Amino acid sequence: MATNRTFTMIKPDAVADGNIGGILKMIEEAGFKIIAMKYTRLTTDLAGKFYEVHKERPFYGELVEYMSSGPIVAAILEKDNAVEDFRTLIGATNPAEAAEGTIRKIYAKSIGENAVHGSDSDENAEIEGNFHFSQYERF
Ligand code: DAT
Ligand code: MG
Numbered sequence: 001m002a003t004n005r006t007f008t009m010i011k012p013d014a015v016a017d018g019n020i021g022g023i024l025k026m027i028e029e030a031g032f033k034i035i036a037m038k039y040t041r042l043t044t045d046l047a048g049k050f051y052e053v054h055k056e057r058p059f060y061g062e063l064v065e066y067m068s069s070g071p072i073v074a075a076i077l078e079k080d081n082a083v084e085d086f087r088t089l090i091g092a093t094n095p096a097e098a099a100e101g102t103i104r105k106i107y108a109k110s111i112g113e114n115a116v117h118g119s120d121s122d123e124n125a126e127i128e129g130n131f132h133f134s135q136y137e138r139f
Pocket of ligand 1 (some may be wrong): 054059063092093111112113114116117118120
């Protein structure tokens with residue numbers, strides 16, 4: 001299991017607002033190496049599968065609709081302690097609670113439209129990276 005990798009998406013609101021460059025700059029300056037990256041758009045089916053763990057939660061429908069509403073940037077990132085360090089860099093789910101200087105504090109609009117995804121465990125980082133990328137798309 002690759003404990004030095006995590007998976008991220010720059011979400012539709014951040015892409016639409018022209019924040020891809022700003023967010024990637026923060027990610028690179030924090031010492032993450034980009035292993036795989038693509039500009040793509042999730043269908044509602046794919047977004048539903050990606051967030052299947054949240055199926056029973058009241059915001060699931062809204063989340064799936066939002067995540068398929070426009071293009072995203074998906075990426076696999078590498079760094080020592082990647083999952084935990086990336087969660088620290090992005091900040092709390094709700095930007096109102098996110099620490100100063102975090103990506104969500106700077107770029108997120110709300111708890112739903114919160115600019116970026118970050119895996120919550122090594123196991124999910126592996127699953128989520130495999131969801132978006134083949135072995136031939138990793139460098
Ligand atoms: P995180 O993205 O910080 O891992 P999560 O896994 O609990 O947060 O939820 C996944 C996404 O679902 C989150 O990024 C935004 C959305 N979401 C979470 N809680 C929500 C809520 N109370 N209302 C609306 N959307 C929510
Ligand atoms: Mg999560």
